Amino acid sequence: MNLMYEKQIRVTEEHIDQNNHVNNVQYVHWVEEVAAEHWDLLKHKTEYINDAWMLLDHHIQYKKQVYLNDIITVRTYPMTPEGAKQPRKVEFYCNDELVVASSTLWILFDPETKKIKRLDHDWLEKFF
DSSP states (O other), X not given: OOOOEEEEXXXXXXXBOTTSSBOHHHHHHHHHHHHHXXXXXXXXXXXXXXXXXXXXXXXXXXXXXXXXXXXXXXXXXXXXXXXXXXXXXXXXXXXXXXXXXXXXXXXXXXXXXXXXXXXXXXXXXXXX
C-alpha cells in the first residue's frame, strides 16, 4: 500500500485574494482538508478508527504564486512518528512545479476521553 494521497484542485474565485492569487490561508485549509481525506481512507485499517487527529504545529513555505483556473496537484504522506506526534508532509504542485510545501505535526486523540494516543513507532509499517 502506498501511503501517499493525491488530489487535484481547480483554483476558483473563492480561493483568490485581493492580490489575484491563491490566498495563503486557503493553503492552510487545504492542508487540513487533504489530511482528513487521507485519514478517512486509511483509518478503517487501523486500531484507531474512532480516534481523531488534531493539528499541533504547522510550517508552510510559499515558493510561487498560483492563479485563477490553475490546477493544483496536492500530495500528502505521513512521516515516521515522533512519540505521540505524527509528522505529515503536504506538497502543492502547479504544472509539475512545487509551489507550496507544508510540514505539520499532528496528535491522535480519543474524542470521548480527550486523551492523547501514543502511537507505536512502527504503526505505519502495518500498512505494507
